[in-house]
Amino acid sequence: MSSPHSLTPRLRRNLSAYGFLIGGVVCFALFSWYPMVREIIMSFQKTQLGVTSWAGLVNYRRIFNDPTFWTAWRNTLEFTLLALIFGFAVPFFVAILLNELRHAKGYLRCLVYLPVMLPPASALLLFAYFYDPTYGLFNDILHTLHLPTSQWVLSSGTRWPTAAMISVVIAATWMNMGGATLIYLAALQNIPGELYEAAELDGAGIVKKIRHITIPQTKLVLSMLLLLQIIATMQMFVEAFILDGGQGVNNNTESVVYLIYQYAFAMSSASNFNSAAALGVVLLVVLAAFSGGYVWLTRTRDR
Amino acid sequence: MHRRLHGRAGYRKVAGVTVAAALGLAAVAACSSSSTTSASTASDTGHVTVGGFCAPPSSSPVPYREWNEDVATFEKANPNITIQSIYSAQCDVPATLTAQLAAGTEPDVYETYFGDLNQALDAGQAADITQYVNSTTVPVWKDIVPSAIAPVTAGKTLYGIPIFNYTQGLVINRQLFTQAGLNPNTPPTTWAQVETDATAITKLGNGIYGYGDYSADNNGGWHFTSELDANGGAMTNAAGTTASFDTTQGMQVLDALHTLRFTDKAMSPTEALGWGTLQKQMAAGKLGMYIAAPDDIYQVIVPIDGGNVNDYGMGPLPSVSGTPAGTLSGGDAYLFAKRDTPAQIEAGIKWINFQDLTLGQGQYNLARNKADGIPVGFYEPQMFQGATGTAYTALLNKYTTINESYYSTFVNANETPDGQPADDQALYKTLDPVMLAVLTNPNANMSQLLKGATSAVNEILANSSGG
Numbered sequence: 006m007s008s009p010h011s012l013t014p015r016l017r018r019n020l021s022a023y024g025f026l027i028g029g030v031v032c033f034a035l036f037s038w039y040p041m042v043r044e045i046i047m048s049f050q051k052t053q054l055g056v057t058s059w060a061g062l063v064n065y066r067r068i069f070n071d072p073t074f075w076t077a078w079r080n081t082l083e084f085t086l087l088a089l090i091f092g093f094a095v096p097f098f099v100a101i102l103l104n105e106l107r108h109a110k111g112y113l114r115c116l117v118y119l120p121v122m123l124p125p126a127s128a129l130l131l132f133a134y135f136y137d138p139t140y141g142l143f144n145d146i147l148h149t150l151h152l153p154t155s156q157w158v159l160s161s162g163t164r165w166p167t168a169a170m171i172s173v174v175i176a177a178t179w180m181n182m183g184g185a186t187l188i189y190l191a192a193l194q195n196i197p198g199e200l201y202e203a204a205e206l207d208g209a210g211i212v213k214k215i216r217h218i219t220i221p222q223t224k225l226v227l228s229m230l231l232l233l234q235i236i237a238t239m240q241m242f243v244e245a246f247i248l249d250g251g252q253g254v255n256n257n258t259e260s261v262v263y264l265i266y267q268y269a270f271a272m273s274s275a276s277n278f279n280s281a282a283a284l285g286v287v288l289l290v291v292l293a294a295f296s297g298g299y300v301w302l303t304r305t306r307d308r
Numbered sequence: 309m310h311r312r313l314h315g316r317a318g319y320r321k322v323a324g325v326t327v328a329a330a331l332g333l334a335a336v337a338a339c340s341s342s343s344t345t346s347a348s349t350a351s352d353t354g355h356v357t358v359g360g361f362c363a364p365p366s367s368s369p370v371p372y373r374e375w376n377e378d379v380a381t382f383e384k385a386n387p388n389i390t391i392q393s394i395y396s397a398q399c400d401v402p403a404t405l406t407a408q409l410a411a412g413t414e415p416d417v418y419e420t421y422f423g424d425l426n427q428a429l430d431a432g433q434a435a436d437i438t439q440y441v442n443s444t445t446v447p448v449w450k451d452i453v454p455s456a457i458a459p460v461t462a463g464k465t466l467y468g469i470p471i472f473n474y475t476q477g478l479v480i481n482r483q484l485f486t487q488a489g490l491n492p493n494t495p496p497t498t499w500a501q502v503e504t505d506a507t508a509i510t511k512l513g514n515g516i517y518g519y520g521d522y523s524a525d526n527n528g529g530w531h532f533t534s535e536l537d538a539n540g541g542a543m544t545n546a547a548g549t550t551a552s553f554d555t556t557q558g559m560q561v562l563d564a565l566h567t568l569r570f571t572d573k574a575m576s577p578t579e580a581l582g583w584g585t586l587q588k589q590m591a592a593g594k595l596g597m598y599i600a601a602p603d604d605i606y607q608v609i610v611p612i613d614g615g616n617v618n619d620y621g622m623g624p625l626p627s628v629s630g631t632p633a634g635t636l637s638g639g640d641a642y643l644f645a646k647r648d649t650p651a652q653i654e655a656g657i658k659w660i661n662f663q664d665l666t667l668g669q670g671q672y673n674l675a676r677n678k679a680d681g682i683p684v685g686f687y688e689p690q691m692f693q694g695a696t697g698t699a700y701t702a703l704l705n706k707y708t709t710i711n712e713s714y715y716s717t718f719v720n721a722n723e724t725p726d727g728q729p730a731d732d733q734a735l736y737k738t739l740d741p742v743m744l745a746v747l748t749n750p751n752a753n754m755s756q757l758l759k760g761a762t763s764a765v766n767e768i769l770a771n772s773s774g775g
C-alpha cells in the first residue's frame with residue numbers, strides 16, 4: 006500500500022496543510038525547542054574565558070547550595086498560592102456577576118478587560134505609584150480614613166503571608182483577571198438556561214445553583230485555566246521586578262525566575278549562564294511534572 | 309470543464325501553499341527581527357556606518373541639539389562615515405550589557421563603565437584596538453591620565469578609549485540649606501553633621517527630605533562602596549580575592565543611613581530608588597543632600613530635570629572623621645565589538661576623538677555650552693594632565709559660568725580616587741539588598757546583613773575569572 010504512487014497524491018493533498026504548518030513549526034523550533042535543548046545542554050557545561058567544557062553537575066550543585074534557592078522557591082509557591090486564591094476565584098465570581106447583570110453588561114465587560122490591554126510594565130508602574138509609601142494613592146486613602154499606612158511592596162515583615170507578596174499579588178490579579186473573566190463568561194453563557202430554570206423550580210438558591218450547575222458545567226474550563234494559571238504564576242518575574250526591583254526587602258519577593266535572571270544577567274562580570282540554565286531546567290522539570298500529573302489526574306477522573 | 313476546474317483547484321492549492329509559506333517566512337522574519345541588531349557594515353564603496361554612541365536624550369533638548377549638530381558637522385567632514393547614536397540618559401545598564409555581550413548583540417562601539425572590560429573580554433566581545441590609537445588618531449592620548457587608561461587596558465593591549473571620569477561628593481541644595489537656616493557655604497562633612505542638617509531641612513515639611521540615597525539597580529552598592537571608602541574601608545582586600553566590608557567602617561555607613569531614615573526620619577519612606585530618581589527630587593527642590601559626582605548637576609539635574617544651577621553646590625563625601633579617606637572613582641569608556649571591521653574601528657575612533665577628546669569641540673565645546681546656557685566650569689571630568697591639562701584648565705577658566713565657590717569644599721578636599729573594586733557591578737548588586745533593608749526595615753540586623761553579603765561576595769570573587 007505504501008508504494009511511491011500513493012505517497013505523491015497524499016503529499017499533494019496535504020501540501021497546503023504543510024505550508025501552513027511550516028511557519029509555526031519553524032518559529033517553534035527556532036525560538037522555543039532549540040533554546041530548550043540548548044538550555045539543557047548548557048546546564049551541564051561551564052564557560053571560562055570564552056572556552057566551554059563539560060562540567061557535570063557543578064551548576065546544579067551551585068544552585069542547590071545557594072542560600073536564596075529555597076527562599077526563591079518558597080516565595081514562588083507563596084505567590085502561586087495567593088495568586089490562585091485571588092486570581093482564580095475573583096475572575097470566576099466577577100464572571101458570574103457579569104453574567105447575572107441585566108444592564109451595562111458590555112460596558113462592564115469592557116471595563117474588566119481593560120487592564121489586560123495595558124502592557125504589563127505600564128500596569129505595574131501604575132501600581133508602583135499606588136504603593137508609593139510617601140505619595141502613593143493607597144496610603145493617601147488610608148491616611149484620610151485615619152487607618153495605619155503600609156510600606157506595601159517594601160514591607161520588611163517576613164511572616165507569611167507577607168504584606169510585600171500580597172501587594173504583588175493584588176497588582177498581578179488586577180492585571181490578569183480580565184482574560185480569565187472573559188473565558189469564564191463564555192463558559193457560563195454556554196450553560197443551557199433550562200438547567201437554571203429547572204433548578205429554580207426545584208427551589209434552589211444562588212449558592213446551590215453555582216454549586217450544582219455552574220461549577221460542574223464549567224469544570225473543563227475551570228481545570229484548564231487552573232493549570233495554565235499555575236504554570237504562569239510559577240514563572241512570576243515582571244511583577245516584583247517592576248514593583249520593587251525583584252528581590253524586595255529581606256528577599257521576600259525574590260522568585261525562581263528572578264534568581265535565573267540574577268544568575269544570567271544581573272551579576273555582570275560574575276554572571277553565569279550555565280547556573281541560570283541549570284535553574285531553568287529545574288523549573289522546567291517541576292512544571293512539566295506538575296502538568297503531567299495534573300493532566301493524568303483529571304483524565305482518570307473523567308473516565 | 310472538468311479539466312478547467314481541476315486546473316483552478318490546482319492553482320488555488322499552489323497559491324495556498326505559496327501564501328502559507330510566505331506567511332511562515334514572514335512570521336520567522338518577524339520573530340527574528342526582534343532579536344538581531346541593525347547590522348552596520350562597510351560596503352564596497354568605502355562607506356562605513358558605525359554605531360552605539362551614547363547621545364543625550366531628546367528630553368534634554370539643548371544637549372540633544374548640540375549632539376546632532378556635532379554629528380552633522382562630523383559627517384560633512386567625513387562623507388564616508390555615518391554615525392549611529394543611542395539617545396539615552398543612561399546607555400550602560402549593567403544587566404543589559406551582560407545580556408548583549410553574551411549574545412554578541414552589543415553595538416559596534418559600546419559605552420561601558422570603567423570595570424566592565426573583564427566581562428567584555430570573558431565574553432570574547434572586545435576588539436584589540438592597540439594599533440589604531442596613536443598621536444595622529446588621538447592627539448591628546450599621551451596626556452590622558454593613567455587612571456583613565458588603566459581600565460581599558462589588559463597587559464599591553466588596548467581595548468577601549470576613556471571619555472569621562474569622576475569622583476564623588478555630597479551634592480547639596482543651597483536653597484533648602486538657606487531656608488532651613490543653615491550655611492550653604494559649609495556643607496556637612498561628618499555623618500553627624502549630615503544628620504543635623506538633614507533633620508533641619510526635613511523640618512521644612514512639604515514633602516522635603518534632608519538626605520536621599522540609592523538602594524536599587526546596583527546603585528545602592530555603588531554608593532555603599534563610596535561611603536565605605538570615605539570612612540577608610542574597602543570592599544575587598546588589595547588582591548581583590550576576599551570581601552573586607554564587614555568591619556567597623558562598614559557598620560558606620562549602615563548605622564548613619566539607618567539613623568537618618570528611622571531615628572531622624574530625614575529620609576523618605578519611598579526607597580528602592582535607582583539612578584535618576586534623586587536627581588529629579590533635587591531638581592524639584594524636595595531633597596536636601598545626596599551623594600553624586602559633579603556631572604549629575606550639569607548633565608542631569610539642570611538640563612534634563614529642569615533645576616536651576618545656582619541652587620546647587622557640593623561638599624566632600626561624608627565620613628565619620630570629616631575628612632574622607634578616599635572615594636570611589638570611575639568613568640565611562642567606549643569598547644569596540646570584536647566583529648567590527650578595521651574601517652569601523654577607525655571611524656569609531658575618529659568620532660570619539662572629535663566628540664569626546666578634542667578641546668574646543670564636542671563635549672569640550674565650552675564656548676557653545678556657555679552660549680547655550682549649559683553650566684560650565686565644573687571640576688570634573690579631569691581627564692587630562694600635562695600640556696592638555698593646562699590647556700583644559702585655561703579653557704575652563706575662560707568660559708566658566710558657575711559660581712565655583714559653591715564647590716570649593718569638595719574641590720579642596722582633594723579626595724583620593726580609590727577606583728572600583730574587582731567585579732564591581734556584581735558587588736554593587738550584592739550590596740543593593742543590604743542598603744534596601746537598612747532603609748526600609750526599622751529593625752534591620754545590620755551586622756547580619758553585612759555577614760550575609762560578605763559570604764555572597766566571597767563566593768563571587770572565588771568564582772571570578774576576571775578578579
